[in-house]
Amino acid sequence: MVERSAAEEQDAQGNRWTAEAAAGTGLLIRRLRGERGLSLSELARRAGIGKATLSGLETGTRNPTAETLYAIAGQLGVPLAALLSAPEAAPTVEGEAVSAKLLEVFRDGAVSTELYRLTIRPGAVQVSPAHAPGVVEYLTVFSGTARVGPVAAPQVVATGEHASWVSDGPHSYAAIGDVPVEASLLIRHPLTTG
Amino acid sequence: MVERSAAEEQDAQGNRWTAEAAAGTGLLIRRLRGERGLSLSELARRAGIGKATLSGLETGTRNPTAETLYAIAGQLGVPLAALLSAPEAAPTVEGEAVSAKLLEVFRDGAVSTELYRLTIRPGAVQVSPAHAPGVVEYLTVFSGTARVGPVAAPQVVATGEHASWVSDGPHSYAAIGDVPVEASLLIRHPLTTG
DNA sequence: GCCTATCGTTCCATAAACGGAACGCCAGGG
């Protein structure tokens, strides 16, 4: 019986809310609170949450909701990521020719934008499948020269230049010459309700 | 003793779990799931959570726990902060017409690059003094239309366009029309060796 | 000594997040 539980598959991704994660988040909150000279009662009052909730969170015996986390992070003046995400490396997508590290995701109303740090290795071409309609990619090259864009109409982008294209069809990334291309890639997604 | 409710103090921080935040997170999850070609049922199974939970989350009718968020972020391969529009602790520079938030600083050999998230408010023009020689700015506009660049030769940049200029002289930023401009700004500095 | 204030923890009823199951819907195959 080679059943693989969902939990096992999750472990493969390395992201689970464990007792250790809970305790770590709790200790971090307690430390940040201490640095600001706030008592538990005071922080709970300011954040508009119960003392019991904060106490349980700090001692790692609770599994807080997004609402609670927002309230605490807001009062401590830190991003949520500082409370939750272990200092582990950002997820990096490795392709045949491209390494992309997701640096930031921001949302403005009906649009979300992802920022990637991109490295294109020479000697290979990477083709990405179409994204959803309305998705646009913006590339700014810091070093090297790249050939990027829709497979039907690629563009050559040299150091210090930018390019953008609608990525609702297959598109490719390649480095020209034998130096890797360093670039930033912004991907704009309309948040369609579909 | 000036009484201020906890909710008011939180609003001042601007960090609360609102219906909008919930809906936004839901749409984002749905989009990421779609991009990976996963059905709701399949993602729920892999993440080890109930379909009802995921459905409710995607439609913004739930206030998920850290455990649930971890499971989903792990399966989607994104940092947890990407799902919750993270309150930014990044330093923000506020000017007369421009708000600039420093998102990232890269260093590649002899060049350092700063990435800013830029908002240009309409109705004002902001002039920045010259930077050091060799500094180049790259602007990508996501919404609105901007007039930017050296005061002697400004450029008009509409939604979805880019512009770049050498900023070794005074340069200006302004929004055209009455909607704010949302953009990303990359500033490349040669590391002056003196 | 007492009284009060505040600290962090614990108790507890309520609200709500959870997952399993059943639902209606739609596309494909027999």
Added chain:
DNA sequence: CCCTGGCGTTCCGTTTATGGAACGATAGGC
């Protein structure tokens, strides 16, 4: 046509996160 399988949503009983209140502990004022 019916039947099956997968889809996303809704229903619903169970689990649990929540905040108010009570608790013991500690510190300072009188």
